[in-house]
Amino acid sequence: MSESLLLRLSPRDLASGRPYAERDERPPAWHDELALGLWHGGVRPALRMMGGRAASARRVVAMTRSHQAEMAQLDDAQLRQRAAALRHELRRSRFGAAATAAFFALVREVAGRVLGKRHYDSQVHAGWLLLHGALVEMATGEGKTFAATLPVCAAALVGLPVHVVTVNDYLAARDAEAMAPLYAFFGLRCGAIVHELTREERRLVYAGEIAYCSNKELTFDYLRDRTALGDRASPLHRALAQAVAPAGTPTPTVLRGLAFAIVDEADSVFIDEARTPLILSATVPGSENAALVGWALAFAATLRPGEDFEIERALMRVRLSELGRERVDAALEDGAMLPPEATRRGCAEAVTQALSARWLYHRDQQYVVVEGKVQIVDESTGRVMADRAWERGLHQAIEAKEGLAATGERVTLARITYQRFFRRYLRLAGMSGTATEVAAEIGRVYGLPVWRVPLHRPSQARRAAPRCLRDGEARWSAVVDSVRRHAIEQGRPVLVGTRTVLASEQLSLRLAAAGIDHVVLNAKHDRDEAQIVARAGAPGTVTVATNMAGRGTDIQLGAGVAERGGMHVILTEYHESARIDRQLFGRAARQGDPGSGEALVSADDELFRVHAPRLSRFLLRLHAARGELPTALLWLLRRVAQASSEARSRGARTASLKHDRRLAAMLSFSGRGE
Template sequence: MPSATVLSRSVKLAPGRPYPERAEPTLGWHDHVAEFLWFNVAKPLWRTAFRPTRSLGRVVVESERHEAALQRASDEELKAKAGALRQGLRRDGFELSLAGETFALVREAASRTLGLRHFPTQMMAGWAMLQGRLVEMETGEGKSLAATLPACAAALAGAPVHIVTVNDYLAKRDAEAMKPLYDFLGLSVGAAVQGMTRSEKRAVYKKSVVYCTNKELAFDYLRDGAARSGRRSRLHLCLDRLGGLASDDDAPVLRGLHFAIVDEADSVFIDEARTPLILSASAGDAEETETFRQALDLAAGLEPGSDFEIEHAERYCLLTEAGRDKLALATRDFEGIWQSEREREERVIQALSAICLFERDKHYVVADGKVQIVDENTGRILPDRSWERGLHQMIEVKEDCEPTQRRETIARLTYQRLFRRYLLLAGITGTAKEVAREIRTVYGLDVARIPLHRPSQRRYTTPRLCPTKEEKWRIVERVVKVARERGLPVLIGTRSVHASEEISSLLRARGVDHALLNAKQDNAEAEIVAAAGEPGRVTVATNMAGRGTDIKLADGVREVGGLNVILTEYHESQRIDRQLFGRCARQGDPGSCHTIVSLEDDFFLANSPWLAAQAARILKMDRRFQPLALRILRLHAQYVAESRNSRQRVASMRSDERWEQILAFSGRRE
């Protein structure tokens, strides 16, 4: 296939697939030893001796050689130049001289069509992505525009490009915003979003550059596999077409996994990689609803501690021996599955999980009579997603909602395995250094940190650790009051829907006008975030990762100090804390960051309860130890949470590999 020529020259293609994709690597023990030596010995020395970010600047120098000539050229001459570059890129690939000339052309075209001109730092980021790296670029430095450089270069070379982002709004917004640039260069662009039919998706994926979400991309890939079950190779597809057996429904939607640029890459590669993507079909019947009710009633009669134990951090419940005996006695007159020891214990444990581990307005919301999952990393609703093995239906019954049909898994895939199959993979994000080792080990991507376009003016105040939540909210209220008196906008970040509504109620009771953004206001997200830079504006929001809309400061706000950001509870990763702070002080603007947390925060109680108790004793004796106690507590709690999440990602990937082997044995894949 011509479009895959440039990218597949040094890549081993997976055999028996209906379109081009990379064969998955198999890592042995020696690979892990090499990774350890690289990250702990070679890479630190290499960074010290050679400062590799300097090498990225060569593309800027190369581009500037063509700048004057391109600025003098007419639009028709620039379009002709794009046509001439196609041949060179397809023949010679992404050599520095060709890439520099292409970047210069894209920059000039963007200046004429979008009114935007790529900064040198954005060109460095584009060059790193074109080489297959994960770029860490500070929030607000123009990641969306930077991604057009490698996208245009690869598309001109004939490779289909997928720009992957975290929600449909961003995919549609960026596709529409960048369309004039792609049109100018003779490239087509589209957005593949939820709700499209397969034929509509197929038409979009035929375009040069496609903006899509990670979830839609993964499910489109799985649906392609399910539609071609047993006939997945290119040979089978050709034979079907020759024999007139191929139907539009069976034809693949994708053209292959050629080049992907993943925006908010740490969120996709790390935070969302704990859970496999599951393609399912309806199963079960109405009689199961009564079984769910019985399980919830039985679970309600069990006593925590004596009958069952709860592990909040690992999120599971475990029946004790006494609990098993009590359950057997309670169901001795029941029929059906209740006569099976394994089945009844599994159902009741699931009911205990629904009651004790999954909280309304934290893990899910109830809207329009439906239970809708909330993404804990972004605070958004995940439409059409459900927990598997009947847990979703158990929670629906718990909330007195009409139960949906239970889903049966027919295909599954992890993000780790999906993205490793791209012939060329790149990413861009504001926070990646904390997970650089895992990203290199799993996805084969080195992290390239891009310098700021302008020096940062972000200011950090001393973090505050409060003994109680009540004191925390009082201090937050005080900081908000002082900021509003100075005419400063304030952004208050929370971990959950419940916490956001808690602070919202407090502000409302004090007569403080504010905007609330959580999973229940997703539709108004862009408007709420865009207005958060107005003087004296107060915005309360759940996790800000991937919100995508810049908070632009209104006139006069810069002069008085910029946006104030308040973190009210630490997240499981320091990356996500940095994402919140990254909403202020963009592109050289001023801004302030405040950390105000309490020992009663769920994060500390779930991940470091013993240290939280010790910190409480220390604070009672002497408040001067507050900064040290908070630092130790945060580091330990985030280490525990990150380690647990890392184990879950490894377990998910290994489980997916075992699932692949089982399906392969049965004559199917994925």
């Protein structure tokens, strides 16, 4: 179904669920992918520097301002009448500049009356780009959530079901509740999809014009729909079934289709979380493989690294050597402690997963144990990924390593990658504070151009020169000194970012020993995330947070903080992506507020050891006596390590997408793509 056809559908057609709006997925040929890569990686950035879409956005901003006095003179009833008139113009012109500018001015006026705040020009700029299918980069704190209400109102008013996608349930519920009065003014229904809702309750929310939801909940609802449809999941089967179904027949799906989505924190969803597919699974009893998992874990403890197996930390995998496989075969022939149904392939797979659990996956780094359960931690956000489990027996191996009861292995019912899922939207847009670094990949995979929106106020951010200490102990000492200087002596709020739960707790012990009061925000305390982050701007407050915990929640500076220099951010370890480093520093100096940041890292950090081992060892030997690497050499080490890490991650995403497409092609004969 094309966008033009979608805009000609009546709201009644869309509300009935017929037809199911979704773009047919046709993977581009290799030469098309090459052309897209060149276009988004080189040609489009050059055109962006010359003007183009940014110039049209500036014109729309100026036109919106020109309607401001006119809209201010209308009462509420007249504003609703004007919105009804503009609705037809928006549909007829397919969101043309003149109609959109007038409608944006109307929404801006309504927001001032209903919510008590008005859209900045920079937010109008972003709203125009979002409405026309772009990924906009807005600096942290520039009000992405509020900016999205402009295109959401415009699209929902003409009858498009709109999904506003966030990174967790809390943000979805918060934003839906905060913006609901604005949507209600126009008669638009808005709801939030959260984990606790039943399938029928989800159907009611999606039946409204606007649904706020997390990327995980939305994608799993789509997979459940595909599973419920069974062999009728293809567009042809679905169209035939809807054509012959009597009027009023209940639909087995909860979604009305994939018409228009605006994805907040789009770099996190499109890039960081796109390395592994979303898998809808059922759990089989864990006792069936418990004996094999227990044997494999004990057997793995007898194997020798470098001889029986190789550890590839950069790729997070273990490979058995020929000698290791021979030892597995010998154990299988011996049969001691093995279940009778064990096979050579099953034993090798179980041993490989046991080795991974033992050598690659560590408590309070890749996972935490909460209430007797292993819960995966998203390394890019520091948040617990509830109801997620590793597949192929890895989760059970980690549970056995921790001495926990096995939860049972997962059997795949349906799967899809974020790359394939979001490409199915007829109209897709995104928002992020950091996207230019991955603009080429986002353009090639999702077809979205990346545009940077100008700041509402000039930035007052100050950044100290980064320091690379000899080892972790020296780094933590420098961090404690910096916290004492900024929080205790200057009375400024301090946010310290760590990569893992373990690192946050190690720092917490050192701060406590130094007598510095602080709060810790990590995957073990994420229930209080919003409250902790909301208080993080108070004078003298010290907050230790893993990665981007609290992302999406605004930090308001307390009284007198701006006069003292604003918030100070300390990065304690570079991340695998420079985007995440930039996000962390973006927590300070928001919307023209003062703020500062510094990086205090260690030469033996995991990023350097795993992704630039030779260079880091050489530089350590070269400057062993000095104790710190010069800034220029630290810059080189960081660039090499992060480039290597991002290349591997990009390769993993590409491999995951290709594998998902191959599976879809294999199943296509049955009419199912998942």
